[in-house]
Amino acid sequence: MSAAAALGEDLATYNFAYLDEQTKRMIRRAILKAIAIPGYQVPFASREMPMPYGWGTGGVQVTASIIGPQDVLKVIDQGADDTTNAVSIRAFFQKVASVAVTTKTREATIIQTRHRIPEEKLQAGQVLVYQVPIPEPLRFLEPRETETRKMHALEEYGLMHVKLYEDIARHGHIATTYAYPVLVAGRYVMDPSPTPKFDNPKMDMSDALQLFGAGREKRIYAIPPHTRVVSLDFEDHPFEIQTFDEPCALCGAEGVYLDEVILDDRGGRMFVCSDTDHCEDRRAAGHRGRLSPDEAYAGHGQVQEDTGR
Amino acid sequence: MSDARLSTLAVSGGFSDPVFEAQAVFRALMDVTARPGTVHTLPAGVAPPAPLGQGPGAVALALCDPDTPVWLDRDIDSESVRAWLSFQCGAPLAQGPERSAFAFVKGETMPDMADFASGTQEYPDRSTTLVVEVEALDGGAALRLEGPGIDGQRRIAPRGLPATFMTQRAANRALFPRGVDVVLVAGLCMMALPRSTVVSHVNEPEAG
Numbered sequence: 001m002s003a004a005a006a007l008g009e010d011l012a013t014y015n016f017a018y019l020d021e022q023t024k025r026m027i028r029r030a031i032l033k034a035i036a037i038p039g040y041q042v043p044f045a046s047r048e049m050p051m052p053y054g055w056g057t058g059g060v061q062v063t064a065s066i067i068g069p070q071d072v073l074k075v076i077d078q079g080a081d082d083t084t085n086a087v088s089i090r091a092f093f094q095k096v097a098s099v100a101v102t103t104k105t106r107e108a109t110i111i112q113t114r115h116r117i118p119e120e121k122l123q124a125g126q127v128l129v130y131q132v133p134i135p136e137p138l139r140f141l142e143p144r145e146t147e148t149r150k151m152h153a154l155e156e157y158g159l160m161h162v163k164l165y166e167d168i169a170r171h172g173h174i175a176t177t178y179a180y181p182v183l184v185a186g187r188y189v190m191d192p193s194p195t196p197k198f199d200n201p202k203m204d205m206s207d208a209l210q211l212f213g214a215g216r217e218k219r220i221y222a223i224p225p226h227t228r229v230v231s232l233d234f235e236d237h238p239f240e241i242q243t244f245d246e247p248c249a250l251c252g253a254e255g256v257y258l259d260e261v262i263l264d265d266r267g268g269r270m271f272v273c274s275d276t277d278h279c280e281d282r283r284a285a286g287h288r289g290r291l292s293p294d295e296a297y298a299g300h301g302q303v304q305e306d307t308g309r
Numbered sequence: 310m311s312d313a314r315l316s317t318l319a320v321s322g323g324f325s326d327p328v329f330e331a332q333a334v335f336r337a338l339m340d341v342t343a344r345p346g347t348v349h350t351l352p353a354g355v356a357p358p359a360p361l362g363q364g365p366g367a368v369a370l371a372l373c374d375p376d377t378p379v380w381l382d383r384d385i386d387s388e389s390v391r392a393w394l395s396f397q398c399g400a401p402l403a404q405g406p407e408r409s410a411f412a413f414v415k416g417e418t419m420p421d422m423a424d425f426a427s428g429t430q431e432y433p434d435r436s437t438t439l440v441v442e443v444e445a446l447d448g449g450a451a452l453r454l455e456g457p458g459i460d461g462q463r464r465i466a467p468r469g470l471p472a473t474f475m476t477q478r479a480a481n482r483a484l485f486p487r488g489v490d491v492v493l494v495a496g497l498c499m500m501a502l503p504r505s506t507v508v509s510h511v512n513e514p515e516a517g
């Protein structure tokens with residue numbers, strides 16, 4: 001099914017930003033409570049959206065409830081602006097809210113994201129909206145909602161530490177690399193959505209407001225700006241982010257999150273920025289990696305050697 | 310409210326462009342809640358019947374509806390305000406402050422925050438948002454704010470809060486994650502003091 005078809009063709013008569021006003025009010029009230037109680041999951045009556053769950057219906061409903069005509073929207077999926085999911089959500093809001101869209105992180109007032117936080121430092125006045133599949137960090141330890149509610153209420157987070165410690169016992173280190181649990185403002189343990197743990201430090205004391213929407217699970221939660229977000233760890237096994245052995249093959253960036261790209265069937269591969277806008281920005285500014293196309297065109301011999309490995 | 314009370318007052322003074330004005334008011338509320346102590350000016354245009362102020366009226370129109378029981382303090386309660394809220398928002402009157410989702414009060418005469426809904430430990434979001442109309446958002450005693458949404462600390466000096474405000478506020482903060490959330494409004498200017506914010510007098514020692 002094409003992205004456009006998935007969104008349906010019966011959007012000819014829609015409300016501004018698709019949702020009806022009563023739904024927006026309900027979601028807006030939930031957002032305000034979520035901001036007032038950082039990291040706490042506020043239940044909300046999630047609506048059917050013209051896209052399947054897993055397409056970020058929670059994030060879409062949050063964005064639809066906050067967006068106004070003056071906003072500039074950026075949508076990323078795993079860091080990229082050009083995947084089917086990102087393209088269709090962007091098209092959806094262009095159609096139902098007539099808002100300006102951008103791929104430039106710094107131009108956006110609202111950034112809806114699936115699984116990444118942009119590399120560029122976010123600014124005050126920007127809102128990062130996460131699409132969340134499973135909002136409950138304790139779900140894998142305790143399937144019953146009544147029990148996880150109680151655990152949050154009583155700040156009983158011992159099980160979470162036990163789980164992380166089992167990792168250490170089994171692997172010698174904490175093996176969790178995605179959806180790595182955090183403690184928000186010293187009170188609630190929160191699932192940062194399946195972002196790589198590489199991004200966890202960016203949540204801490206961010207200048208931007210961070211909102212999280214889980215459509216299927218009907219939860220909204222938030223991290224206000226300038227809020228302490230600490231990744232859970234142990235004194236003898238402190239939290240560490242992923243590191244990469246080589247810089248981005250296209251822009252030479254270091255200290256950014258890289259995706260592995262398979263080049264051929266003989267084991268050729270390269271690592272490139274997962275944040276496509278960041279990578280393009282750097283290349284536009286003249287930064288080059290070992291596999292930059294213009295480097296190759298320029299006939300730099302070493303490119304040939306490197307790729308031949 | 311009887312239909313006989315549905316005066317022209319009730320049907321006028323709402324948003325002229327409900328979709329976009331509600332969005333603008335909400336965005337201002339979201340911003341001030343995310344950054345406690347900062348001030349936003351609401352778009353003009355709402356004209357609720359006295360004694361409900363313009364700012365509180367705009368907040369009501371943006372967020373209240375049949376799902377949100379509303380409580381009006383003595384000094385704000387009037388037949389015309391009730392009729393206006395009923396017609397414009399469809400919001401029912403709360404049976405008491407502890408049953409309200411939103412409460413509209415005047416600063417000097419506001420009831421104790423402890424009278425309102427503070428939510429439960431499992432569902433702390435089920436709490437009252439207290440919209441307090443004050444004389445001004447500056448010119449009063451200097452207060453220091455710390456907590457989520459604040460880079461270090463922020464100072465405010467609202468005028469027209471009750472003498473017991475700081476004691477009430479400390480008691481409210483001690484309930485965290487339960488507690489009421491406060492929005493201060495003066496005219497069309499608005500700031501928020503969500504429950505997460507620690508408020509102290511500037512001459513008191515800083516919060517740990």
Ligand SMILES: [Zn+2]
Binds near residue numbers: 273278
């Ligand atoms: Zn790159």
